[in-house]
Amino acid sequence: MKIQAVKGTRDFYPPQMRLHNWILEGWKEVSLRNGFEEYDGPIFEHLKMYEQKSGEEIAEQLFSFEDRGGRGLAIRPEITPTLARMVNQRINALPKPIKWFSVPRVCRAERPQKGRLREFYQWNIDIIGVEDIVADAEVILCSVDYLRQTGLTEKDIVVKISSRKMLGKLLEACEIEQELHTGIYAALDKKAKIPEDAFEKLLEEKLPDQDKREKLLEIFATKQLSDLQENLQYSSEAAEAIDELIRLFSLLKSMGISEYCEFDIGIVRGLAYYTGTVFEIHDREGELRAICGGGRFDSLLKDFGGPSIPATGMGMGDCVLEILLREKGIISEEMPKPPxxxxxxxxxxxxxxxxxxxxxxxxxxxxxxxxxxxxxxxxxxxxxxxxxxxxxxxxxxxxxxxxxxxxxxxxxxxxxxxxxxxxxxxxxxxxxxxxxxxxx
Incomplete structure (x- = not known):
């Protein structure tokens, strides 16, 4: 019987392995250059850890099983919960701030499609213990630093930035109940991926009140932070969150990467643990899935039984990245062997x-x-x-x-x-x- 590779996985023959290593070695080189230290964790964890903390989308994509003792386990679909668990275990011994990176192999039981496989590699960088927005700027800088190193320019990629905290305060200012926020975030996350009428219909399901829905649609139509600041009525807490984003863009300008960055209120990220700044990096043409995404998750360590400590980070998968690098002619199967x-x-x-x-x-x-x-x-x-x-x-x-x-x-x-x-x-x-x- 001829056995094929499992759907959604990849075989790395030597030419593909050279390409793969080129990507991973670049991730590690840039991480070290930006002051991050490498870590890793087990390839499987307790099932309940992901079910409770990774959000509905990730929880539905788990490869889970029972061990011989009847304990529910799952192959890691991401490494951030592992990071939180590891840091909590040694929270008092670890010097702050914690700047760590990892390049784990992860698995998600989802339908394979262009840029999305069941098994892939993901570059993660995280900064724990810095409350100031400068840490978010540093995460974005490190992400752009790598992509620039590969040969991609501001004409090829764009960093789309928003804030879950700001959106939450704007929803409160529109008198939208807290229990409806998660559903609205999920709808907004699909906004750029579906037709406008389909998005409005989806939003109507999540928010039946027409007056509140019209206020939200006006907010969601905002293209510039300055417009949001000048033209809409909102609470002082929302204003503070907007000011924080404005400072982030100022920092990115000082870092010399402002030409890569823009405000996009539709960026919310699908994972449940984000609490502040969120961002995604896309190809300029918008033809592919997000190359990477990240943001602030100040509550995650506390949710895992640790102290309340600020944290921010990002994850970049190798699948979409490889597609984009091939389309731009930056990599090919003809990459030379080591001499x-x-x-x-x-x-x-x-x-x-x-x-x-x-x-x-x-x-x-x-x-x-x-x-x-x-x-x-x-x-x-x-x-x-x-x-x-x-x-x-x-x-x-x-x-x-x-x-x-x-x-x-x-x-x-x-x-x-x-x-x-x-x-x-x-x-x-x-x-x-x-x-x-x-x-x-």
Whole structure:
């Protein structure tokens, strides 16, 4: 029986793995550059943790099971609840602020579609212990820093920013009951994805009162923060939340990334734990799902039994990102292999063991090396060497058999010279690991 990969998962053959590693290594490099430390947690947690804290959408997408003791467990659909649990366990010992990042593999039991799979990788960065909006600005900066590093510009991507706190205060100012807020957020989250009449119908289901609904539609039509500030009547608490967003945009301008950022009142994020600033990064054409999203979740640690402590962060999945990078021509399957320092060409079958031993000596000296497993003609061997991307070739043939000498060939210039095998190996003993012996 021929077995296929499970729908919604991916096989990473070597060319795809090179692309995958390029993305993940970039995430790690930028995280470290921005002052974040790496962490990770278990691939499964107690089921109740996700059911209670991740919001209805995530809870419905869990791969869950019972262990042998009858305990309900679930494969992680995200890592933020794990972060909260881990921080709470050592809250008094951890220095503040906490700036952590992770690149977990996560799973969600949903219908696979473009940019959304059942199994994927997600880059998470979080700052815990900073109440000021400057932490939110730093999270956005780090996200944009990575995307800029890949080659994407402000013409390719846009950071859409809003505030759950501001929306909540505006709903209160419109005298909309607290119990209706979650449903309105869910409707607003779909606004950009469905036709206008479908959105109005959905909003009517969530908010039957026509007068209040018309007030909300007027608010939702706002394009600029200044318009919201000048033209609408709202409470002082709503005004404070708007002022906080204005300061965020000022910080982003000071950081030099304002051209990437814009206000969008329709950004609410689907997860239940967001309490303040929220943002998503999209392609400018709006043809793909969000590349990443995040915001402030000041109540999350408290919800997990810890202290009340401010927190903000973001998550970026690799699926939509890879699609966009391919469409922009930034990555392709032709990404080169890592260079090989030496390729050992065997021209006589009795020298295969010698080649294997020499390859081991080179590798133990911190150099990369490959060798041919059987003899071949020179033309074929040099083709193999070129295909590996080797910088130099070592030719084992008649010279070695007769005089214990090897031929060194520079693959770029085609220059070659004959050297004593023992002397070559003796010099390798003094090579530092992970440093290329460029004189050989």
């Amino acid at each position: 090989v320092n030496y390729f050992i060409a065997v021209m006589d079958d009795e020298l295969v063991e010698t080649a294997a031993g020499l390859a081991a000596k080179l590798r133990l000296a911190g150099l990369s090396a490959e060798f041919s497993y059987k003899k071949a003609k020179m033309k074929k061997l040099m083709k193999q060497a070129s295909e590996t991307g080797a910088e130099k070739s070592i030719i084992l043939g008649g010279e070695y058999i007769e005089n214990k000498q090897i031929v060194l060939k520079n693959m770029e210039t085609s220059e070659q010279r004959t050297v004593d095998y023992k002397q070559f190996c003796d010099e390798l003993k003094y090579s530092e690991p992970n440093q290329e012996n460029s004189e050989k």
